[in-house]
Amino acid sequence: MYKELVVNVKDEETRVAVLEDGQLVEIYIERAQNQRLVGNIYKGQVENVLPGMQAAFVDIGLEKNAFLYVEDAVSTRGENQYALERPNITDVLKKGQEIIVQIVKEPIGSKGPRVTTNITLPGRYMVLMPTVDYIGISRRIECEEERERLREIAAALKPEGMGVIVRTVAEGMQEEEIGKDIQLLTKLWNKIQNKAASGPVPNLLHRDLELLQRMLRDVFSEDIDKLIIDSRDDYQKVLELLDIIDPKLKLKVVYENREDIFEDYGIEAELQKALKRQVWLKCGAYLVIDQAEALTAIDVNTGKFVGSTDLEDTVLKTNLNAAVEIARQLRLRNIGGIIIVDFIDMEEEEHRQQVIQVLEEEIKKDKTKVNILGITQLGLVEMTRKKVRPSLSEVVQKICPYCDGRGKVLSEESVGILVKSKIQQMAKLTAADTILVEANPLVAARIIGSGGSGLRELEYQIGKNLYIRGCANHHIEQVTVKPLHDKAEIESSTMPVKPGEILEVKVEEPHATNSSDGIARLDGYILDIEGAGTMVGKKVSVEVKKVYRTYAKAEIL
Numbered sequence: 001m002y003k004e005l006v007v008n009v010k011d012e013e014t015r016v017a018v019l020e021d022g023q024l025v026e027i028y029i030e031r032a033q034n035q036r037l038v039g040n041i042y043k044g045q046v047e048n049v050l051p052g053m054q055a056a057f058v059d060i061g062l063e064k065n066a067f068l069y070v071e072d073a074v075s076t077r078g079e080n081q082y083a084l085e086r087p088n089i090t091d092v093l094k095k096g097q098e099i100i101v102q103i104v105k106e107p108i109g110s111k112g113p114r115v116t117t118n119i120t121l122p123g124r125y126m127v128l129m130p131t132v133d134y135i136g137i138s139r140r141i142e143c144e145e146e147r148e149r150l151r152e153i154a155a156a157l158k159p160e161g162m163g164v165i166v167r168t169v170a171e172g173m174q175e176e177e178i179g180k181d182i183q184l185l186t187k188l189w190n191k192i193q194n195k196a197a198s199g200p201v202p203n204l205l206h207r208d209l210e211l212l213q214r215m216l217r218d219v220f221s222e223d224i225d226k227l228i229i230d231s232r233d234d235y236q237k238v239l240e241l242l243d244i245i246d247p248k249l250k251l252k253v254v255y256e257n258r259e260d261i262f263e264d265y266g267i268e269a270e271l272q273k274a275l276k277r278q279v280w281l282k283c284g285a286y287l288v289i290d291q292a293e294a295l296t297a298i299d300v301n302t303g304k305f306v307g308s309t310d311l312e313d314t315v316l317k318t319n320l321n322a323a324v325e326i327a328r329q330l331r332l333r334n335i336g337g338i339i340i341v342d343f344i345d346m347e348e349e350e351h352r353q354q355v356i357q358v359l360e361e362e363i364k365k366d367k368t369k370v371n372i373l374g375i376t377q378l379g380l381v382e383m384t385r386k387k388v389r390p391s392l393s394e395v396v397q398k399i400c401p402y403c404d405g406r407g408k409v410l411s412e413e414s415v416g417i418l419v420k421s422k423i424q425q426m427a428k429l430t431a432a433d434t435i436l437v438e439a440n441p442l443v444a445a446r447i448i449g450s451g452g453s454g455l456r457e458l459e460y461q462i463g464k465n466l467y468i469r470g471c472a473n474h475h476i477e478q479v480t481v482k483p484l485h486d487k488a489e490i491e492s493s494t495m496p497v498k499p500g501e502i503l504e505v506k507v508e509e510p511h512a513t514n515s516s517d518g519i520a521r522l523d524g525y526i527l528d529i530e531g532a533g534t535m536v537g538k539k540v541s542v543e544v545k546k547v548y549r550t551y552a553k554a555e556i557l
Contacts, residue, residue, distance in 0.1 A: 001325070003224045007212060008262050010233035014211050017267045018219070024270040026331050029395050030211035037062075037113055038388055039102045039122075039208030043196045043328030044115075046097045049065050054089045057112075058101055061202035064112030064340055065102065068093075072116035075132045098201050100192075102324075104390050117120050121185045124217055125170035125178050141171050150178075157182050159514035169221045179317070195234060216241055220249060230261040239501045251375050272503050274392055281305075285318045289329065291393060295338045298326055302344065319343045319355045327362030330370070336387020356381070409476050415439070416446035420458065422481045427462035432483035434465040439479045441470035441521070448550055455550065467549055469496070470525060496525045497552050501544045507535045526551035 004019040011032075018026035030036055042060035049056045056073070057065040070089040084158070093524075100103050105114035123129040135154050137147045152167045153175050158164045159182070170178060192205045195389025199205070209217065212234060221229055228247075229235050235255040242250045262268045273279065279287040284304035290297045300322040302314065326341060352375060359381070362371045366385075373382040399405040410418075419439060426435055448455045448468050459466045467484075497503070503537065506521035510533040528551055529542055542554040 003226075005215065005220060005224055005227040006261060006265055006267060007215075007227065007231075007234070007235050007337060009212075015269055016211060016215050017262065017263065017265070019265070019267075020365070023328070024267055024274075024332060026334075027267075027271065027274075027327055027392060028211055028215065029392075036208065036211070036389070037106055037193035039103065040101045040204060041100065041119060041192055041206040041394055042066075043199060043201055043203045043205055044099060044101050045201050045433075046093050046095055046099065046390060047087055049095055051088065051090055051095055054086070056089060056093050056191050058099065058115060059202050060101065060103075060113075060115070061204065062107070062113065064107055066103065066113045066115040067111070067118070068115050072104070072114070075118065088245075100196055100543075106395065108390055117440065119189075120165075120551075122167075122217065123181040123185045123189055124480040125167055125173055125181045126185065127143065127167060128182065128189060129165065130189045132163040133161055136163070136165040138166060138168040138170075139437065140168040141166070143171075143209065152179055159186055165341065192509075196509075211490040212238065212239065216245060218424075221246075222449075224249075225252065228256055228261070229253070230256055230258050232257070270332075271396075274329070275397065279325065281318075281321045283317065283321050285321060287322060287325060287329070289333070289335075291333075291335065291391065293337075295340065296335050298329075298339065298341045300341070300343050312351070315344045315346055316351045316354065319346065319351075320358055323355050323359040324362050325427065327359060327366065331366050331368075331383055333393065334368075334391045335391065336368075336385050336391065339383040341383065342380055345379055402477065411445050412440070412442040412476060415443045415477055415479065419479050419481070421444065421449060422479065423458060424462060426481050426483065428481035432464075432485045434467065434484040435462070435481065436467045436469065436484050437479065437481050438469045438471050438474065440474040441472060442475045442476065443474075444468045444470035445478065470521070472521075496522050497527070497544045497547060499544055499547055502541065502557070503544065503554070504539055504541050506539050507537065509531045509536060520554075527554050528552070529554045529556060532556060550555075 004021060004022075006017040008015045008017075013029060013031040016028040017024055017030075017031075020472070032249060044058040044060040044066065047057045047065055055068040056068045056069050057340075060066050070087060070092060073089065073092045074087055099116035099117060102119050103113045103119055105118050107113045111278065117130055121130070121548060132362055135151055135158065137154075141150070150170060150191065154164050156167055164182065166178075176540050188206070192530045195205050196203070203422050208214065216238065227238070229238060232255060233264050235253065239250055239251055242253070251310070256366055258264055261267070262271075276288065277288060279289060280303070281287070284302075286301050286303040288299040288301065290299075300316050303319055304404070306314065322343065329335070332550070343355060346355070354374065356375070364371065368388070369386040371384045375381055400407070403409050414556055415445055419437060423435060437444070439447070446454070449457070455466060455468060505521075505522070505527060507518040507520055507529060509519050511517035511528060514533075516531060516533045518529045518535055520527040520529060520532075527542065527544075530553070531542070532540060532542075541557045543557055544552050546553040
């Protein structure tokens with residue numbers, strides 16, 4: 001498999017795309033105004049201890065207090081991992097206590113960051129765990145002989161009382177390189193401790209590396225064939241860092257002076273697709289991905305794919321294609337939490353196992369921990385994927401301010417019915433003879449009705465004059481209903497044009513009942529232009545002749 005890293009550096013953001021055989025599988029985005037917090041180490045103060053939740057809130061100097069579970073407040077490795085009883089949070093922490101914590105989960109939505117007292121300091125080959133005595137080996141190193149060799153090196157080199165995890169990239173490395181990594185991490189921990197001993201509370205003790213530096217440390221290794229970057233300054237910085245990390249990798253780094261490197265490599269188009277709910281497969285089938293706060297549902301549909309043999313074969317091929325794409329979408333969208341996949345029902349157990357096997361094989365490419373829990377009685381595949389940073393949609397999108405995340409808005413019919421109720425209520429409450437309604441043009445047209453019939457009916461019901469003004473900048477659900485008391489206010493608020501006024505307008509359509517006339521609109525207010533029926537799409541200068549409540553007559557100059 002040919003792997004590439006494509007780096008796009010801009011003033012406000014840095015983006016790193018991971019490509020496998022030319023296909024986008026992962027994206028990392030870091031923006032100047034929204035720096036990543038995971039990995040940062042703080043000296044904080046316990047604000048609240050919550051026995052009912054077995055957790056505590058810790059002030060680390062951010063907008064929201066950090067959340068600390070009891071499991072993260074005690075050692076989770078070594079002797080304590082086999083403890084039969086979980087300690088009580090009140091025995092571990094007290095209000096006002098000062099502690100050193102590290103962010104393990106970004107703040108998401110209304111939740112503050114999640115922290116732990118089990119500090120980890122990642123290096124190139126090793127991860128130092130200064131608070132526990134433990135040796136771990138990356139599960140991606142499969143050779144048992146190599147695992148044992150690395151375990152012996154780690155045991156000989158790790159500082160007394162501290163723990164280490166051997167990273168995948170350490171496979172085949174000699175003791176000297178691993179030893180240098182441990183020495184650097186030990187010095188960093190000593191520096192953090194010294195800063196904590198004398199600094200204020202709360203206080204940032206250590207900030208993790210920026211995105212490009214993290215990519216060089218955590219992702220860029222021998223199995224990456226090429227790193228392409230579009231910034232000459234950052235290209236030079238990468239080479240300088242690789243002189244320290246791994247000089248051999250410098251040969252794989254390429255600078256390309258491109259106007260838009262993501263566009264040229266087809267990455268921009270893939271990112272746009274990754275924000276959509278529907279994902280088409282090459283075979284013609286498609287996925288529907290619905291993300292909620294804690295659960296993601298993925299539905300598999302045959303779509304345009306009709307197969308060639310029989311129904312069971314068509315279903316199997318669809319599900320196999322879907323399994324491959326689902327694994328890619330999880331990585332690309334960085335979906336975390338509980339994941340439920342509704343594959344198309346398969347009658348044969350052998351086929352179900354085939355699909356699960358393909359899914360498991362594809363999931364192995366994912367560095368984030370994923371558990372496939374099997375198929376439920378309803379034929380749903382249950383999975384979990386560790387969530388440590390916001391998903392792609394959370395990074396580049398925000399909740400719609402109009403629908404508040406519902407994904408739907410009221411139809412103009414529904415809003416029109418609600419507005420009529422508001423008008424009737426207002427008519428009962430006000431002594432004014434005139435009521436003004438401002439609404440989206442679609443809603444306004446619905447209320448006015450064909451030829452003004454709806455408007456006349458409403459006026460008859462409420463016994464008052466009614467002016468409906470269409471406002472193009474109004475959201476479909478935005479409506480204003482207010483009484484107008486004096487004549488000057490009525491004239492200034494209800495009529496957007498005056499007789500004799502000269503305007504330049506665009507003819508939008510022919511008149512519905514008189515095709516020789518054309519229709520233009522000013523914020524939803526209709527201009528009936530005499531003789532403009534054949535001028536649709538053109539801009540014309542007109543003079544307003546007569547003004548009515550719902551429309552005005554005009555002539556071309």
